[in-house]
Amino acid sequence: MSCVDKFVDQIIKADNDYQEMDRVYLYNRICALVGDNNHLEADDTKEALIKTAIQNKKIEDSQTAKEILNDQLMDFVTPLPSRVNHKFWNLYQKNPTDAIKYFYQMSQDNDYIKVKAIAKNISYQVATDYGNLEITINLSKPEKDPKAIATAGKTKQTGYPKCQLCLENEGYLGRLGYPARSNHRVIRFTLGGETWGFQYSPYAYFKEHAIFLNTTHKPMIINQHTFNNLIEIIKIFPNYFVGSNADLPIVGGSMLSHDHYQGGRHTFPMMKAPIDRQIEIDVDGVSAGIVKWPLSTIRLTSKDPEELVKAATLIHQHWMNYSDESVDIRSHSGEIRHHTVTPIAYRQDENYVMDIVLRDNQTSAKYPDGIFHPHKDVQHIKKENIGLIEVMGRAILPARLKTELKEVERYLLDQPNQMAQYHKTWADQLKQKYEFTTDNVEKIVDKETGLVFNRVLEDAGVFKWNTQGQAAFDKFIRSLQ
Numbered sequence: 001m002s003c004v005d006k007f008v009d010q011i012i013k014a015d016n017d018y019q020e021m022d023r024v025y026l027y028n029r030i031c032a033l034v035g036d037n038n039h040l041e042a043d044d045t046k047e048a049l050i051k052t053a054i055q056n057k058k059i060e061d062s063q064t065a066k067e068i069l070n071d072q073l074m075d076f077v078t079p080l081p082s083r084v085n086h087k088f089w090n091l092y093q094k095n096p097t098d099a100i101k102y103f104y105q106m107s108q109d110n111d112y113i114k115v116k117a118i119a120k121n122i123s124y125q126v127a128t129d130y131g132n133l134e135i136t137i138n139l140s141k142p143e144k145d146p147k148a149i150a151t152a153g154k155t156k157q158t159g160y161p162k163c164q165l166c167l168e169n170e171g172y173l174g175r176l177g178y179p180a181r182s183n184h185r186v187i188r189f190t191l192g193g194e195t196w197g198f199q200y201s202p203y204a205y206f207k208e209h210a211i212f213l214n215t216t217h218k219p220m221i222i223n224q225h226t227f228n229n230l231i232e233i234i235k236i237f238p239n240y241f242v243g244s245n246a247d248l249p250i251v252g253g254s255m256l257s258h259d260h261y262q263g264g265r266h267t268f269p270m271m272k273a274p275i276d277r278q279i280e281i282d283v284d285g286v287s288a289g290i291v292k293w294p295l296s297t298i299r300l301t302s303k304d305p306e307e308l309v310k311a312a313t314l315i316h317q318h319w320m321n322y323s324d325e326s327v328d329i330r331s332h333s334g335e336i337r338h339h340t341v342t343p344i345a346y347r348q349d350e351n352y353v354m355d356i357v358l359r360d361n362q363t364s365a366k367y368p369d370g371i372f373h374p375h376k377d378v379q380h381i382k383k384e385n386i387g388l389i390e391v392m393g394r395a396i397l398p399a400r401l402k403t404e405l406k407e408v409e410r411y412l413l414d415q416p417n418q419m420a421q422y423h424k425t426w427a428d429q430l431k432q433k434y435e436f437t438t439d440n441v442e443k444i445v446d447k448e449t450g451l452v453f454n455r456v457l458e459d460a461g462v463f464k465w466n467t468q469g470q471a472a473f474d475k476f477i478r479s480l481q
Contacts, residue, residue: 003048014077071180126450134394165258206266214259230345243344250361253387269393283311294457380422395453
């Protein structure tokens, strides 16, 4: 049996609209993509089809071309958007958990969520004063295709879709420098009087990593409407947390141009962190406390979601114009705003919880990358923005570290190595601290990498965990009254 015949069998057996009568039609549609000479056999039918297409010169042997064809093929086993939405909401009426389970499983089965690639990520935990932090080295996203980069630079950009979070990505073929999305599906729902979409992240950073996106392309903004939206989402998806990146450069995420939130089924280290001290807040039915966490976080808890939104709005509005020069906190430089928050909402039994993380994106001569951003001495491990996921205690470290840290280990063992120069100061400090052996070096480097991430988060905290910083935090809390 040819790889095309085997794939046609898979399509007909899949949960979509194709039936046995469609066999000839499907065979010809697949041949149009991979070529008529298709007798190659392999355990992985999809891989065999891609190899067949290359042999038949239907596509180039390039990363971009293979990704586009892969998603075109998987589109055949994926129901149409209307059918996916119809089934999701029918299931939801009976049991929301079943609806979410269906959509998540479908997004894995059709290879939209890159399960095999995600499995390559390195992940472990490191104990700190704030609890166990989660360290991941992100190896799932494919390296940039040099040919694609070169060609994309010469290619006229159409501006469609406007960005990778736009609804217009659903079913989009893909192109050089822009991901394939033929097998992409989005669940529509109403949020705050607008139509929003619910999808999963192709390269998930945690379990059921979901994205909630505005179907209108407009910039992110944090305000009372945001807090309302977050609460509404955890009502619709009660087993998920949801949070928003901050809406300013440096402290925001990588996609500020499109209003969206992230969520999923994961309990992050910050969510496990205890309250250090209770605080008074002038909103009925809301308890509040300062969280023992490196970033300055106020936890609000209430059975009344409307009162919770009031409390979050009170803190946000006050922080937007709050300054304390004694600890380098300034809300504005002239007309330029520096303050915002990273809000995270989730359920705990009958309670609604919202963690409000205070953010400040100032720069200075001493800290040109950001006063409350990873400082130079930790940028050999992490120099990118500290967004929502990392705020909550899960490091997304660059793929370069997989090989670079092995070279650090060789350096620490006095073996021949090609360690990057920017790791040398850190590595020399480790040499002073430990006696290294081949048995312990990897474990120690993993631990110390986690402790660097701990410092990264401390750098991002506006009120430091020292006497001066916490006194300043208490002063801010008193000013709320």
